[in-house]
Amino acid sequence: MPLRIRHEPTDPLLGTPLNPATYDYAGAVLFNAHAGALWARFTRWRWCGLPCR
Secondary structure, three states: OOOOOOOOOOOOOOOOOOOOOOOOHHHHHHHHHHHHHHHHHHHHHHHHOOOOO
């Protein structure tokens, strides 16, 4: 579903889910809470876990 609408910086719709009734708020909070650790683990695996080619 491509969205081609440009919002103004003061638009109240910015940062809101497309469908608030079905948005997983708890999942979004948990993902954002753990994103830093997941990224650190991935980059550590990427540089230390893969053989150099």
